[in-house]
């Protein structure tokens with residue numbers, strides 16, 4: 001097979017890249033180790049920031065998002081006895097949308113199907129070759145077990161932190177940074193109307209809790225739990241009890257309505273960055289180059305921002321022979337990556353209890369400052385609602 005861009009990974013980064021390239025006349029082939037059903041169903045992020053929504057709309061992917069997505073003006077931040085609303089629109093003129101990654105993925109899969117995008121699912125033994133030359137390639141075994149090769153001008157790794165792409169950046173230049181947090185999230189989906197109009201981030205001595213949502217009938221909730229917590233320890237009743245305590249059920253007349261839990265999982269919390277995001281004819285985008293902890297909902301947005309920079313860079317390179325943007329890609333993308341890495345770390349460490357009483361007082365002081373100072377609130381709002389693409 002021969003194409004212009006071989007894309008490894010059919011998650012949101014890979015499919016959005018294929019879509020943006022196709023809109024500018026650049027062809028691609030996508031390979032994915034998982035099944036189409038698995039990729040479509042996995043439960044991930046739920047919040048789109050302003051610049052992601054702008055990018056999706058500008059590329060013709062805004063229709064269902066505008067119909068079914070729920071625009072939120074801000075979030076609630078709380079600790080025992082106090083709940084404060086931060087209004088991002090008032091503070092920064094920007095907002096966020098509740099529209100799940102599964103919905104974005106469904107929209108991307110639908111447009112890929114409509115334009116006849118070549119995607120190979122359930123491939124094995126994916127390997128990247130000749131990335132230092134102008135004729136890189138990707139080899140794999142397809143679903144039927146046959147060996148395949150894609151020759152391309154460029155390879156893009158959108159294959160997450162477990163995919164083969166990121167290890168291809170030469171160890172002579174590769175740098176990595178990693179932080180594992182001493183707690184995890186227990187996340188549940190519940191078939192019940194959200195008990196709040198906008199997301200609640202709650203600091204509590206028992207640990208962080210969050211009330212998010214996916215729709216008018218589906219709530220998404222999280223609890224801080226110790227690492228390696230056996231999920232069997234968390235019965236539905238115990239989860240709802242902990243959520244009620246930490247989210248402040250009964251406080252100022254607010255109530256949490258429990259409902260049937262339809263999905264339950266434990267998510268580790270990790271920060272990871274690998275540089276550079278380019279090696280020869282290989283470019284990395286999304287989780288292949290960086291992982292953020294989920295607090296602040298930056299993972300999907302950062303992947304979209306990478307692709308929003310990379311697509312025009314590849315179009316200029318492959319259609320006009322202009323390498324300027326491609327040469328600047330890694331450095332430009334990493335400015336935003338480090339901003340989001342800091343913001344996610346800051347939100348995480350401000351809201352999760354470590355058991356250290358000194359840290360707890362600092363967290364509460366920080367929360368009070370964010371909620372009472374225009375400067376503090378604006379800083380959080382600017383980062384949460386998202387800096388413009390190209391920041």
Ligand code: PHB
Pocket residue numbers: 044045046047199212213220294295296297
């Ligand atoms: C989610 O709805 O899954 C979600 C929302 C906000 C976050 C993290 C996760 O900060």
